[in-house]
Amino acid sequence: MTVHQLSVFAENKSGTIQRVLDLLKEGNIQIIASTIADTTDYGIYRIICSEPTRAYETLRAAGISVNLTDVFAIILENEVGKAADTIKLFSDADIDISYLYSFMLGNKGILIFRTKDSEKAHEIIILNKLNFVAEKDLSTLI
Amino acid sequence: MSRPEIEKLQLERLQKIVKHCMNSPFYKKRFDEINLKPEDIKCLDDLRKIPFTTKQDLRDTYPFGIASVPLEKCTRLHSSSGTTGNPTVILHTEKDLQEWAKAVARCLHMVGLRPSDVFQNSSGYGMFTGGLGFQYGAEHLGMLTVPAAAGNTKRQIKFITDFGTTALHAIPSYAARLHEVMEEMGIDPRKDTKLKTLIIGAEPHSEEQRRRIEDMLGVKAYNSFGMSEMCGPGVAFECTEQNGLHIWEDYYIVEIVNPDTLEPVAEGEVGELVLTTLNREAMPLLRYRTRDLTRVLPGECPCGRHHKRLDRMKGRSDDMIILKGVNIFPIQIETILLQFKELSTDYLITLETKESNDDMTIDVELNDMFTDDYGRLQSLAKEITRQIKDEILVTPHVRLVSKGSLPKSEGKAVRVKDLRKPF
Known part of the structure; x- marks a missing residue:
């Protein structure tokens, strides 16, 4: 029900992200989505990719500080208000969302988020029959 | 005092202090180990028979192991700021405090300060010797002394203007800060204050930095050198020539050694400053390795004083950083x-x-x-x-x-x- 996301420690200096992208390219790993937020000194570069475990090992072997994290990936129909309706299910259940980002894949929307209340989140997904991306789907997603 | 007079006094005091040091369990053991007797010190060169004392010795004997008098004779304790491991403790008797105040007063007198001056001290008080050291010295000279202590820049400036402060003790970076805040407050130090003398020390600074501060505040700035192991301030001080710091040789014997070989360097060469205290009672230190690198300036000082002049400190023989004093x-x-x-x-x-x-x-x-x-x-x-x-x-x-x-x-x-x- 969750997928692995890479979280790379990205120091705020030129070339940091380029290095990660080059390593993934050399490893023939495709990026599905990525996001970075900036703070003064460093950022966390978060990546959803075709083969997270192999990507993780590739980056680690190259000395990159990287973490493998479980995040939820909900598939939404391409309709106005779908994100609002879906997030409401979680917030009504008092589930704290640490961060969230979304992107379009084909004609579907994908909502990625992380929460510490993952058990509760699982329940919500099952009870509401939400469509989600599983780890095994990643390699065939694109 | 002429050179021969200074050296005669130094030998007398050295012989006396070495004898006194035999009351210290630390020095007694040191001397016994190499079978050295106080009577073996017959001339100033015999000083070199005595082993060095290091900061590590102070730590190892923490807190009172080097003292040469019983604790009940001591009236003050100072301790070094932020050092590794055990702090270093320096004890003073009443007489030590008086001598220290006299030495500081002599420094301040040398740069032209008189009882009519108002002296403001922006040093941290407490364990830091720059606070109480200057306080007692300035009072001994008879000046009105303002123990403003560190920080609170606006209040500091208010004291300067309201009390008619003529002399200020501050670390160089703080003096620059004071000027900055004065500008913000619309105060012109030349017109709105009576400042004329600034005492700077505790923080390494270049000649260029000194000139800039003098220019900013419209003062003459004099370099002060001290360290808590040697009381604190009052060890060496610039005269009005502003060229080298006279070290009081009736208080200290100066040696400059190569920090690797521990042999004396040639005259005028840079090396580690080694000091022997000559009139301390509670805790005399013999051949103390200060870790400060400097040299003795050759030649006579035009001011006429015969006490040797130390050059501005060139750095450290260890990796100590001095930040904000x-x-x-x-x-x-x-x-x-x-x-x-x-x-x-x-x-x-x-x-x-x-x-x-x-x-x-x-x-x-x-x-x-x-x-x-x-x-x-x-x-x-x-x-x-x-x-x-x-x-x-x-x-x-x-x-x-x-x-x-x-x-x-x-x-x-x-x-x-x-x-x-x-x-």
């Missing part, structure tokens, strides 16, 4: 960093000048990305900052950097980058 050893920071398993063993301390203030940044390498959470990374940096601040009393800016981006610890890695600019 506080002594810091990188090992203190390293010890703390090593306790964090989230970090690698590499680090880099960068010292910079920001808004005329000394600023310390410590880059630390994240060993592993142990989290996906900004909050956890931030609280790690915060915790490191807090622990370092508790140790060195200065708040650093701790910056997490990725693994492998800092110089490696093999060989001689650069741990400290000093980019501080003249202000």
Whole structure:
């Protein structure tokens, strides 16, 4: 029900992200989505990719500080208000969302988020029959 | 005093103090070990028979092991700021305090201060000797003395204007800060204050920095040298020639040695300053290695004084950093960093000048990305900052950097980058 996301420690200096992208390219790993937020000194570069475990090992072997994290990936129909309706299910259940980002894949929307209340989140997904991306789907997603 | 007079007095005092040191369990043992008797000191050159005393000796005998008098004869204790391991403790008797005040008063008198002057001391008080040391010295000279203590810049300036302060003691970077705030407050130090003399010390500064401060505040600035092991301020001081610091040779015997061979350097060459106290009662120190690098300036001083002149301190024979007047050893920071398993063993301390203030940044390498959470990374940096601040009393800016981006610890890695600019 969750997928692995890479979280790379990205120091705020030129070339940091380029290095990660080059390593993934050399490893023939495709990026599905990525996001970075900036703070003064460093950022966390978060990546959803075709083969997270192999990507993780590739980056680690190259000395990159990287973490493998479980995040939820909900598939939404391409309709106005779908994100609002879906997030409401979680917030009504008092589930704290640490961060969230979304992107379009084909004609579907994908909502990625992380929460510490993952058990509760699982329940919500099952009870509401939400469509989600599983780890095994990643390699065939694109 | 002429040279022969100084040297005659030095020998008398040296013989007396060596005898007195035999009351110290530490020195008694030192002398017995090499079968040296106080009577063996027959001329000033015999001083070299006596083993050196180091800061480590002070730590090893912490707190009272070097004292040459029973504790009940002591009336004051000072302790060094932020050093590694045990702090170093210096004890004083009532007589020591009087002698110290006299030495400081002599320094202040030398630069033209008189009882009619108003002396303001912006040094930290408490254990830091720059506070009480100047206080007692200035009072001994008979000046109205304002123990303003460190910080609170606006109040400091109000005292200067309201009390008609004519002489100020401040570390150089703080003097620059005072000027900055005066400008903000619309105060012209030349017109609106009576400041004419500034005593600067405790922080390394160049001749250019001194001239700039003099120009900013419209004062003459005199360099002061002291260290808590030698009482504090009052060891050596510039005269009105502003060329070298006269060291009071009736109080100290000066040696300059090569820090590696410990042999005396040739006249006028740079080496480590070694001092022997000549009139301390509670805790005399024989051949104390100060770790400060300097040289004795050759020739006579036009002021006519025969006490030797030390050149501006050239640095340290160890890796001590002086930041905001506080002594810091990188090992203190390293010890703390090593306790964090989230970090690698590499680090880099960068010292910079920001808004005329000394600023310390410590880059630390994240060993592993142990989290996906900004909050956890931030609280790690915060915790490191807090622990370092508790140790060195200065708040650093701790910056997490990725693994492998800092110089490696093999060989001689650069741990400290000093980019501080003249202000």
